[in-house]
Amino acid sequence: SAVISQKPSRDICQRGTSLTIQCQVDSQVTMMFWYRQQPGQSLTLIATANQGSEATYESGFVIDKFPISRPNLTFSTLTVSNMSPEDSSIYLCSAGQIEQFFGPGTRLTVL
């Protein structure tokens, strides 16, 4: 299994600002994923990030709002841009092509 870390673990941000979340995996992986979990809800896939190619976004999510980088096989970032209170969620990254393992999540609160 992969061990995944995320930074920051939590943040409180002002409306209109942006936050970049980092995800580090302890081994090289082809597939990394970003999820959002809104309060009281289940996980929703934002995008899939493969190294060396553009991220693939799910319906309802766009690159301008959630730009993703994947510079190598162990690291990815997700930026939440021009934030509003509706973006308050837990953001999780995961890795693995068959069994997916999750990072500890980033709890974001937008005021």
Next chain:
Amino acid sequence: EDKVVQSPLSLVVHEGDTVTLNCSYEVTNFRSLLWYKQEKKAPTFLFMLTSSGIEKKSGRLSSILDKKELFSILNITATQTGDSAVYLCAVGVGSQGNLIFGKGTKLSVKP
């Protein structure tokens, strides 16, 4: 539209009871079914199932998949208070194995 439905949404039992959690799905391009336990932020991996009729076991937890009837169950025997959590069912679809999550079953085990 792909969907994963879990039942019940919540369940309260006493220590020592046995519980069965249900997960049904309707997806195109099924690849796998995964169970996770979520206590605070990060879902922790329990099982991955790809073949019908083969039970997977880990201690007091077990799970089985029925690909004909499109459902899976997660059994927990001799429940303990530490089993209290949200149990998430997710179905992997497509070549990248993107996960579609159910809403989860919130299990509360009373002493």
